[in-house]
Amino acid sequence: MPKTDTILSTKSLQYFLQLIDTMNYTQAAQILGITQPALTQQIKKLERAIGTPLFGQMGKQLYLTEAGKELQTGAIKLISTINNVVSDIQEFTQADKGNITIGVLEGVDAELVRQFLIKFNQATPDIITGINYFNRKDLWYNLDNNLIDLAIFYVPQTMKKSQSNLQNQYDWMKICSDRLTILTHDSKLEAGKSYLPAQLKNRQWVAYPDHFYLTKMMKAKFGSKINVKNGLKAPMRFSSTKQLVATAEETSYDTFVSGVYYQHHQEEISLTPIYLKDEQEYTISVIYRKGKNDVPRIKKFLTEFKDFLAKQADK
Missing domain, CATH: 1.10.10.10 (Winged helix-like DNA-binding domain superfamily/Winged helix DNA-binding domain)
Structure with a gap:
């Protein structure tokens, strides 16, 4: 051999x-x-x-x-082929056994997913679940090539024509609504109110890297008003939301996070949460290839996750 x-x-x-x-x-x-x-x-x-x-x-x-x-x-091709074969075989097995791989977009707060996975594991311990974080390009690549079963993305509320590929080849399920949340040191701004970007034009920021979805939203809002050569006036950048907020707390810089992250951690944050006027609405959603829901373990996961989210909404 x-x-x-x-x-x-x-x-x-x-x-x-x-x-x-x-x-x-x-x-x-x-x-x-x-x-x-x-x-x-x-x-x-x-x-x-x-x-x-x-x-x-x-x-x-x-x-x-x-x-x-x-x-x-x-x-990548070989492992994709093996995963496809295993997935095809497991489609005909019981719904309470097998593997489920989940990819999460960098910057997305997956706390609700983590909480659900604990309950799901307690009910179905023979289903092995795993979460990995990716940038948008790599997350799409892994989803397209069946290297992951489910992907958790930020999805705009209004789908563009350029996103028809998403509608034609994929299904998705809303996890929750989300909104861009500014965390500021400015004592003149009132918590929970919305302000024009011009009212924050002199602020400096601790930001996510340029390719993160929330950074792109900020740059789209502020445009050239506070742009420098490399984007927002952000002397420090972190991919970790926890480090982002901690650094903003320990400096004079403002920052921005998802509303979901702020809701889960507001007791730990002393900065003032505000919003931008006419901000783009978006959701955190689970996206998967059409037909994936026919796999018993995936169908079980999505069905129970939907029930879990409904109970959370009723609290």
């Missing part, structure tokens, strides 16, 4: 792809739940089996070699 048959396993390829996600052996090993030496050994086995390095290093920074890029493409 060729050594590639034993080395190029699904597990080794998943280790390889996880290392690409972080480009850091320590972080990748922590996510995988293994030791760093064990991960290093697996990567070296892959490289020996293939006969060429998959990663290079410039200083302390890892990068993919051309061979690594080729294997990345093949690994």
Whole structure:
């Protein structure tokens, strides 16, 4: 048996792809739940089996070699194929067994999902659920290629013609309404009121990175009024909402979060919550490929999640 048959396993390829996600052996090993030496050994086995390095290093920074890029493409396709086969088989199994993978858009507050998963796990412990966070491009890629079962996105209330692909190829279920919430130090502004962007034109911000949905909403509202070369006047940027708010609290900078996040953490936040006039409405929604709801475990998940959300709304 060729050594590639034993080395190029699904597990080794998943280790390889996880290392690409972080480009850091320590972080990748922590996510995988293994030791760093064990991960290093697996990567070296892959490289020996293939006969060429998959990663290079410039200083302390890892990068993919051309061979690594080729294997990345093949690994994604292979794991996607395996997942599709397993998913097809599990469609004919019981509704209380199998795996459900959930992708969440960076910046989305998934606290309601986390709370539901606890109850769902207690009722159906043989269904294994997992959540990973992605940027919008990677989340769509994973959803399109069936690498995840469900995706949690921000979805505008009004669908554009350019989003007809979403309507034609996918179904979705609303989790909750949400709104952009400004957290400000300005004592002249009243909590819960809406203000024009011009009334905040001299503020500086702790912001999410430029590609985050809420940052794009802010830039669309403020336009050139407070734009500098690289966007909003944001001397500090974080992808973590918790770090974003903590930094705003410890500095003179304002920030912005989702309304859902503020609702869940308002007792911990001393900044004043305000809103922008004529802001774009949006929802947090679960999106999935058409036909996915025919899979018994997915149907069970979505049905029970819908019931959970209805009970939350009644509280």
